[in-house]
Amino acid sequence: MAHIPVLLKETINYLNVQPKRNFIDATAGEGGHSFAILRRNGPEGKVLSLEIDKEIYSKLKNEASELFEKDFSLSQRLILVNDSYANLKKVIEANKFKPVAGILFDLGICSWQIDDSQRGFSYLKDEPLDMRFNKNQELTAAEIINFWEVGELEEIFREYGEEKYSKRLALAIKEARRKERIITTGRLLEILKKNLPKNYDKGRKHFAARTFQALRIAVNNELENLKSGLRQSWEILEPEGRIVIISFHSLEDRIVKIFFKEKAKEKKLKILTKKPIVPQEEEIKANPRAHSAKLRAAEKS
Numbered sequence: 001m002a003h004i005p006v007l008l009k010e011t012i013n014y015l016n017v018q019p020k021r022n023f024i025d026a027t028a029g030e031g032g033h034s035f036a037i038l039r040r041n042g043p044e045g046k047v048l049s050l051e052i053d054k055e056i057y058s059k060l061k062n063e064a065s066e067l068f069e070k071d072f073s074l075s076q077r078l079i080l081v082n083d084s085y086a087n088l089k090k091v092i093e094a095n096k097f098k099p100v101a102g103i104l105f106d107l108g109i110c111s112w113q114i115d116d117s118q119r120g121f122s123y124l125k126d127e128p129l130d131m132r133f134n135k136n137q138e139l140t141a142a143e144i145i146n147f148w149e150v151g152e153l154e155e156i157f158r159e160y161g162e163e164k165y166s167k168r169l170a171l172a173i174k175e176a177r178r179k180e181r182i183i184t185t186g187r188l189l190e191i192l193k194k195n196l197p198k199n200y201d202k203g204r205k206h207f208a209a210r211t212f213q214a215l216r217i218a219v220n221n222e223l224e225n226l227k228s229g230l231r232q233s234w235e236i237l238e239p240e241g242r243i244v245i246i247s248f249h250s251l252e253d254r255i256v257k258i259f260f261k262e263k264a265k266e267k268k269l270k271i272l273t274k275k276p277i278v279p280q281e282e283e284i285k286a287n288p289r290a291h292s293a294k295l296r297a298a299e300k301s
């Protein structure tokens with residue numbers, strides 16, 4: 001299934017996309033938001049798009065090349081970079097990409113990673129326990145599950161998954177891995193299922209959702225990267241530049257909310273969304289992935 005950009009209209013509005021101005025898409029994914037910005041900031045405005053996942057980056061580059069053939073001016077206006085937004089400032093300096101009128105973060109993973117990457121992001125598939133965005137990094141989900149101490153497992157399940165049975169699950173994993181390494185999502189699922197109540201959370205959430213979220217966050221250092229990306233974004237933005245963040249779970253949203261509040265207190269930023277913007281029913285119907293999305297926006301003072 002192709003990726004449908006979430007909260008697209010709202011993103012464009014809050015970024016205040018105007019002709020001739022430059023924008024950064026910190027999480028390019030399948031390019032939905034980047035291309036939409038490019039359609040509105042021409043003929044001179046540029047977009048610099050970062051993507052940490054090399055396979056997605058390559059797909060995006062191919063797609064962009066096809067568009068460049070039809071419209072050469074686009075090739076002068078879109079800069080694609082295979083890097084993490086944790087390195088935002090370095091990337092901006094290397095590309096001399098200033099001034100910056102707006103930065104977008106559409107957090108999380110995209111459809112291709114869940115459906116086709118075969119890296120174990122989905123609890124609905126039996127795949128290797130990998131979960132890396134960047135395949136050059138050493139730490140994988142299998143490494144965590146098989147080699148981290150029980151206390152560390154318990155901590156990430158509790159902190160990153162908000163899993164109330166974190167201790168029970170950590171102990172069960174320790175027991176299971178003594179017999180045989182746990183190397184697939186299918187095997188992990190069996191262990192979780194055996195150790196969680198039958199009708200966990202009244203079936204509102206898949207029983208493995210919390211553990212999988214915790215593992216993905218830990219493997220990719222997502223929360224620390226987000227904090228760092230936000231700090232760097234604020235430094236890079238021109239005065240009155242906009243920052244827009246779409247998050248998909250409460251841990252991310254909390255980090256954004258706190259960052260905005262602290263900067264607003266220091267009068268360094270104006271919050272534009274008192275409450276987070278959420279998708280309308282029609283958008284959720286057309287794109288179920290949007291159901292937990294929350295958009296927050298702010299303007300640099």
Ligand SMILES: C[S@@+](CC[C@H](N)C(=O)[O-])C[C@H]1O[C@@H](n2cnc3c(N)ncnc32)[C@H](O)[C@@H]1O
Nearest residue numbers: 005027029030031032033052084085106109110
């Ligand atoms: C929800 S998708 C973005 C979808 C995109 N807005 C679109 O419309 O196609 C999030 C993307 O961010 C990427 N990503 C995650 N962490 C990143 C990081 N630290 N730096 C850059 N990209 C990252 C993921 O690989 C994924 O492709």
